Amino acid sequence: MVVARYSHGQLVIVDRLREMVRLGAGVEENGRIDKEVAARALGCLQRFGQRLRDMHAESVRVVGTNAFRVAHRKQAFLERAREALGHPIEIISGMEEARLIYAGVAHTMPSEPGRRLVADIGGGSTELIIGDGLTPLQLESLQMGCVSLSERFFRDGKISEKRIERAKMAARLELEPVQAAFRRRGWEHCAGSSGTVRAIGEAIKELEPQNLTITAPGIQRALKYIADAGHVRELRLTAITDDRRPVFPGGTVILSQIFEVLGVQEMRIADGAMREGLLYDMLGRAKNEDARDRTVRAMQKRYHVDEAQAERVCATVLDFLSQVRETWKLEAPLADFALRWAAQLHEIGLDVAHSGYHRHGAYLLENADMPGFPREEQRLLARLVGGHRRKLDLEGVEELLPPWDTRVLYPIVLLRLAVLLHRGHNSAALPPIELNATPKSLEVQFPGRWLKDHPLTSADLQQEFEYLRDVGFRLRVFSRGR
Numbered sequence: 113m114v115v116a117r118y119s120h121g122q123l124v125i126v127d128r129l130r131e132m133v134r135l136g137a138g139v140e141e142n143g144r145i146d147k148e149v150a151a152r153a154l155g156c157l158q159r160f161g162q163r164l165r166d167m168h169a170e171s172v173r174v175v176g177t178n179a180f181r182v183a184h185r186k187q188a189f190l191e192r193a194r195e196a197l198g199h200p201i202e203i204i205s206g207m208e209e210a211r212l213i214y215a216g217v218a219h220t221m222p223s224e225p226g227r228r229l230v231a232d233i234g235g236g237s238t239e240l241i242i243g244d245g246l247t248p249l250q251l252e253s254l255q256m257g258c259v260s261l262s263e264r265f266f267r268d269g270k271i272s273e274k275r276i277e278r279a280k281m282a283a284r285l286e287l288e289p290v291q292a293a294f295r296r297r298g299w300e301h302c303a304g305s306s307g308t309v310r311a312i313g314e315a316i317k318e319l320e321p322q323n324l325t326i327t328a329p330g331i332q333r334a335l336k337y338i339a340d341a342g343h344v345r346e347l348r349l350t351a352i353t354d355d356r357r358p359v360f361p362g363g364t365v366i367l368s369q370i371f372e373v374l375g376v377q378e379m380r381i382a383d384g385a386m387r388e389g390l391l392y393d394m395l396g397r398a399k400n401e402d403a404r405d406r407t408v409r410a411m412q413k414r415y416h417v418d419e420a421q422a423e424r425v426c427a428t429v430l431d432f433l434s435q436v437r438e439t440w441k442l443e444a445p446l447a448d449f450a451l452r453w454a455a456q457l458h459e460i461g462l463d464v465a466h467s468g469y470h471r472h473g474a475y476l477l478e479n480a481d482m483p484g485f486p487r488e489e490q491r492l493l494a495r496l497v498g499g500h501r502r503k504l505d506l507e508g509v510e511e512l513l514p515p516w517d518t519r520v521l522y523p524i525v526l527l528r529l530a531v532l533l534h535r536g537h538n539s540a541a542l543p544p545i546e547l548n549a550t551p552k553s554l555e556v557q558f559p560g561r562w563l564k565d566h567p568l569t570s571a572d573l574q575q576e577f578e579y580l581r582d583v584g585f586r587l588r589v590f591s592r593g594r
Contacts (some may be wrong), residue, residue, distance in 0.1 A: 113331035114387040122406045131356040134344045135179040135235035136259045141305040143184025157196040176203045178236035186214035206253025210239040212389035214248040220384030223402040226300030235259035254286045262362030269344040283369040305385035308363035309337045312353035313381045326379040370530045415460035425456035436549040440522040454496035474498025488513045499524040553586035
């Protein structure tokens with residue numbers, strides 16, 4: 113369960129609750145739901161119902177997925193579930209589940225040009241979607257999941273190479289009917305959603321810490337670890353929790369075959385999935401825009417940012433970037449995005465306190481829930497905002513992902529200069545300012561008597577010389593002829 117608040121054009125998650133019931137494993141061959149599993153599910157729903165007790169019916173949507181799709185004679189259970197939860201359960205089709213999953217992924221990942229393949233491995237079904245932006249183009253729901261495949265091939269907990277190969281064949285048989293259509297449409301990016309993919313990604317990273325994404329070799333390494341364990345109780349990785357352990361082999365096998373049958377090379381892990389898709393669906397969101405832009409705008413509102421000042425700084429810093437981009441090798445689109453967002457958010461710390469507000473802003477950006485932002489981008493943004501004024505501390509920048517571990521000083525310098533020149537918070541336009549860069553210095557040229565007519569700016573620039581010199585960077589300022 114996820115509870116969110118709609119604030120300033122974005123969903124802000126305020127609560128999450130999760131219990132693994134494995135309802136799909138409790139659907140018997142005759143279609144009935146096992147009494148023990150039903151009792152476990154009803155207990156879970158009763159606990160969730162306490163959290164929802166004071167929420168209006170129109171603000172809650174409850175959906176049942178594959179277990180309810182395959183179960184028969186389920187009406188009695190649904191009535192008891194409604195009583196326990198306080199809200200009715202809507203059973204959705206596999207295709208609707210796929211649509212909602214894609215909405216959840218698309219709204220919480222950075223927008224990128226080109227098509228995206230999304231894979232979601234649930235307990236009893238696996239959804240595959242190809243979409244462009246916020247629009248799903250091809251959806252498929254397959255009748256296999258981490259619970260159902262694990263129950264079929266690893267029910268007693270024993271694991272062997274032979275069992276894994278039989279499970280692979282079963283997964284391949286489910287995937288092959290959609291192989292041609294998905295490969296024909298094609299995609300440029302791939303994301304995996306929900307708990308199974310996340311657990312596999314974390315397990316791969318635990319086995320091979322250098323892996324930041326899920327790759328075919330990483331999955332093969334995970335499968336070897338599973339086979340060598342011999343039994344699910346011996347799966348000791350931190351990423352494989354007690355409730356995940358019995359279904360981990362089936363989920364890993366399914367993902368391995370998605371990679372093999374569809375020819376996937378790399379998969380990133382998405383923050384959002386069906387639950388987030390449900391929330392956006394309830395809001396009727398259909399506007400095609402970057403989730404990160406929505407997040408930035410919402411944070412500006414939440415922390416009472418002077419938006420006119422932010423836009424002045426933004427325009428100036430992007431002009432500066434255009435002049436030094438080639439010399440400083442800042443051609444990546446993220447350089448523009450990060451500087452724009454940092455300019456728009458550089459004053460959010462003022463809502464905490466004026467003293468050291470750049471540090472407060474950095475803390476907020478490092479630790480806030482920022483839909484759409486990967487942790488690496490959030491960390492870069494925090495670095496820019498934290499370094500935009502006063503003494504510059506570059507300790508720990510090596511933790512940033514390349515190329516920012518070696519180049520983060522450059523955008524920081526540009527942002528510092530832009531903020532300095534707009535210190536007065538007034539609407540007066542700046543004169544044309546020319547920048548000339550080298551790898552270790554920046555030359556700034558002002559026209560005529562502008563610096564003499566602005567003594568406070570001149571004093572600030574003098575102080576800036578000292579701050580940058582302390583980190584091995586040289587700033588030079590000149591006045592051109594009249």
